[in-house]
Amino acid sequence: MNEENKGIRVGFVGNPNCGKTTLFNAFTGAKLKVANWPGVTVERMEGMTSYNDCPIKLIDTPGIYSLSCYTMEEKVTRRCLEDGEVDVIVNVADASSLERNLYLTLQLLEMKKPMILALNMMDLVEERGIEINLHRLSDMLGTIPVVPVSARNRTGLELLLDTVVHHYKEPPQGVTVKYTPRIENKICKIKTILKSHDNNLDNIRWYAIKCLEYDKTVMNDCLVDLSGIVDRNYEKEIINQKYDYIEEIMEQCLVKKEGSCTLTDKIDHYLTHPVLGVPFFLGIMALVFFFTFTIGDILKKYFEIALDLFSSYMQQLMVGIGASGWITSLVVDGIAAGVGGILTFLPNIIILFLALAFLEDSGYMARVAYVMNEVMGRVGLSGKAFLPMLLGFGCTVPAVMATRALSSDRDRKRTILITPFMSCSARLPIYILFSGMFFPNHALAVAYSLYLVGLIMAVAIAFITHRLAGAKGEDTLLIELPEYKMPDGRTVTIYVWDKVKDYLSKAGTTIFLATIVLWFVLNGGPNGFVTDVSKSFAAIIGRVLIPILRPAGLGDWRIAVALISGLSAKEVVVSSFSVLFGISNINSAAGMKQLFGSLGNFGFGSVNAYALMIFCLLYSPCIAAVAAIKKETGSIKWTIGMVLFQLAVAWLAAVLVFQMGSLLFYTKF
Ligand SMILES: Nc1nc2c(ncn2[C@@H]2O[C@H](COP(=O)(O)OP(=O)(O)OP(=O)(O)O)[C@@H](O)[C@H]2O)c(=O)[nH]1
Ligand SMILES: [Mg+2]
Numbered sequence: 001m002n003e004e005n006k007g008i009r010v011g012f013v014g015n016p017n018c019g020k021t022t023l024f025n026a027f028t029g030a031k032l033k034v035a036n037w038p039g040v041t042v043e044r045m046e047g048m049t050s051y052n053d054c055p056i057k058l059i060d061t062p063g064i065y066s067l068s069c070y071t072m073e074e075k076v077t078r079r080c081l082e083d084g085e086v087d088v089i090v091n092v093a094d095a096s097s098l099e100r101n102l103y104l105t106l107q108l109l110e111m112k113k114p115m116i117l118a119l120n121m122m123d124l125v126e127e128r129g130i131e132i133n134l135h136r137l138s139d140m141l142g143t144i145p146v147v148p149v150s151a152r153n154r155t156g157l158e159l160l161l162d163t164v165v166h167h168y169k170e171p172p173q174g175v176t177v178k179y180t181p182r183i184e185n186k187i188c189k190i191k192t193i194l195k196s197h198d199n200n201l202d203n204i205r206w207y208a209i210k211c212l213e214y215d216k217t218v219m220n221d222c223l224v225d226l227s228g229i230v231d232r233n234y235e236k237e238i239i240n241q242k243y244d245y246i247e248e249i250m251e252q253c254l255v256k257k258e259g260s261c262t263l264t265d266k267i268d269h270y271l272t273h274p275v276l277g278v279p280f281f282l283g284i285m286a287l288v289f290f291f292t293f294t295i296g297d298i299l300k301k302y303f304e305i306a307l308d309l310f311s312s313y314m315q316q317l318m319v320g321i322g323a324s325g326w327i328t329s330l331v332v333d334g335i336a337a338g339v340g341g342i343l344t345f346l347p348n349i350i351i352l353f354l355a356l357a358f359l360e361d362s363g364y365m366a367r368v369a370y371v372m373n374e375v376m377g378r379v380g381l382s383g384k385a386f387l388p389m390l391l392g393f394g395c396t397v398p399a400v401m402a403t404r405a406l407s408s409d410r411d412r413k414r415t416i417l418i419t420p421f422m423s424c425s426a427r428l429p430i431y432i433l434f435s436g437m438f439f440p441n442h443a444l445a446v447a448y449s450l451y452l453v454g455l456i457m458a459v460a461i462a463f464i465t466h467r468l469a470g471a472k473g474e475d476t477l478l479i480e481l482p483e484y485k486m487p488d489g490r491t492v493t494i495y496v497w498d499k500v501k502d503y504l505s506k507a508g509t510t511i512f513l514a515t516i517v518l519w520f521v522l523n524g525g526p527n528g529f530v531t532d533v534s535k536s537f538a539a540i541i542g543r544v545l546i547p548i549l550r551p552a553g554l555g556d557w558r559i560a561v562a563l564i565s566g567l568s569a570k571e572v573v574v575s576s577f578s579v580l581f582g583i584s585n586i587n588s589a590a591g592m593k594q595l596f597g598s599l600g601n602f603g604f605g606s607v608n609a610y611a612l613m614i615f616c617l618l619y620s621p622c623i624a625a626v627a628a629i630k631k632e633t634g635s636i637k638w639t640i641g642m643v644l645f646q647l648a649v650a651w652l653a654a655v656l657v658f659q660m661g662s663l664l665f666y667t668k669f
Contacts, residue, residue: 007055008168011086016063018094019120022151024060031494035360039405042073051161067107072404088114088168095119102246109176112203116145123150131255142172177245189229197224264483277371288355293444296348303344304588311336337584338515338575344587345429357495361487380466385415392422396625418458420621423451426570430616437596438609514572553608553658569622607661611654619650
């Protein structure tokens with residue numbers, strides 16, 4: 001037990017997608033992200049629980065297939081183990097794919113740290129009629145305790161904690177995998193040399209094996225010359241011999257073998273089909289947006305009624321307490337209109353996230369990475385880069401963090417560069433509003449086209465940067481396709497609730513503040529309060545940008561101001577239109593009609609609207625995303641360069657759309 005922290009430090013370590021985070025959430029009550037694809041967790045997280053008054057500190061780690069680390073998040077896990085941050089390893093293994101999971105188990109055993117094997121997903125094992133001889137398994141794995149659990153159904157959790165409390169000091173017994181005499185001989189010689197150099201090494205066999213595998217970290221730390229013994233890399237032999245032992249374990253411990261998983265295979269026959277895979281993906285995304293729009297619209301009505309009631313209540317309240325005209329205007333025309341207007345989009349946001357949660361927890365997302373592998377290969381990225389891009393449909397911040405799963409820094413940066421082009425949920429209100437106003441009969445198709453433009457733009461930019469760099473394409477896809485699962489109600493609820501909370505807190509903070517600031521710059525000018533908004537600070541600032549925005553059909557100071565405000569959060573573009581045009585419920589039919597009329601008065605038509613949506617799709621992501629990008633790339637220069645690049649791309653695309661659209665449809669502005 002760690003005296004300083006007064007608790008047993010337990011590290012959940014295991015293959016990606018084996019249920020470590022589900023287990024961590026079940027013990028700690030945390031709401032960390034869980035999904036059915038490998039590589040969800042990218043940083044180590046801590047939480048507390050207790051058993052019989054004994055405090056236990058749990059550490060959730062990113063999934064790893066082996067202790068030979070390549071990606072950023074794999075290194076996090078290994079560092080956590082090597083730096084003595086855990087007293088006991090709970091090796092979480094997916095019992096329904098035991099064979100694959102045992103490779104890491106054998107590696108961990110060699111570290112000689114106290115260890116418990118938690119066989120997770122026992123619900124699936126039972127459902128499929130698989131039987132595992134737990135006693136034999138424990139015997140063959142250095143007699144470490146083996147505990148069957150189901151993180152999803154929350155069974156076996158007490159037993160696991162009980163085992164932790166009673167066995168956290170017991171390292172594995174003996175040597176689990178005995179290699180061929182030649183390798184054992186070399187291990188023995190290396191051990192002797194290492195021991196003579198540093199007598200305190202407690203897991204000396206592990207170091208010796210890692211030296212034979214040419215492990216970079218151990219070789220760098222190893223200050224003795226082993227060139228006489230480690231004459232070449234023995235990694236292949238060591239891996240093969242571990243797999244031979246796994247075969248032996250499976251033969252002895254798996255009493256009843258699993259029948260082949262026909263459902264996953266049958267579904268994958270279509271969804272990962274070489275030709276049909278991509279159309280299926282585009283079809284599924286179209287379905288997601290269909291639901292987002294249609295069901296969202298049905299629910300929207302109730303939010304509108306609530307907002308109307310709230311606005312008139314606030315108006316009455318302000319009059320009732322004798323508030324001055326400007327405070328009433330700030331509260332009713334500023335805060336209620338801006339923030340309240342944004343809240344009426346909540347139903348659409350909820351449906352979008354419900355659909356994304358369903359796709360993530362069913363296991364479909366990994367398939368998309370798989371089917372997109374070829375397309376991504378042509379632009380010099382692996383299909384794995386497509387996963388963060390898909391997460392970008394929800395929010396750019398976690399999407400940027402998810403790029404940690406990519407092995408090379410160059411690929412990470414290129415993926416970070418293109419991820420903001422994927423339409424995040426914050427852009428949805430802009431699309432709903434403008435496509436609803438200017439393309440009432442084709443709103444869904446127009447909004448969908450923007451998602452496609454974002455996707456195409458991302459791939460095109462990846463292609464151009466690939467060509468410019470002249471680098472060789474990464475064509476290997478190391479992604480495991482998990483079995484399809486019925487999405488878990490708890491996981492989906494946590495996911496959606498988390499996003500709704502984010503949206504509400506954004507409405508209460510960023511959007512709230514942006515609305516107040518906007519109200520002030522709109523009602524104040526160099527000579528104090530103004531009655532004519534065209535003399536306000538906002539108009540002065542906005543006018544500076546008119547010459548730049550005019551070729552894109554966006555040459556009005558109010559549009560310029562809305563776009564600047566949108567840098568704080570993309571929804572603010574919509575709330576800004578509410579405040580700038582004095583519309584109390586912008587998402588209602590009456591609100592849309594009023595805005596449509598006001599915009600129409602200065603010749604803003606459907607081509608302008610599409611150019612505006614294109615600009616909003618492509619221009620610099622919000623402040624939160626820019627901060628995440630700075631953190632992930634560690635370079636302020638690179639981040640500023642990216643923002644400028646995205647502004648330039650957005651401007652060029654909007655100009656192109658407007659000029660070509662005007663030629664075709666004769667729009668004047
Ligand atoms: N049927 C079943 N599914 C489970 C169980 N535990 C987790 N899952 C599902 O397995 C998937 C992966 O779960 P996570 O907790 O995200 O896995 P992880 O090990 O943290 O994955 P990474 O963070 O990618 O390493 C999710 O879809 C979970 O709902 C279980 O006991 N039974
Ligand atoms: Mg996880």
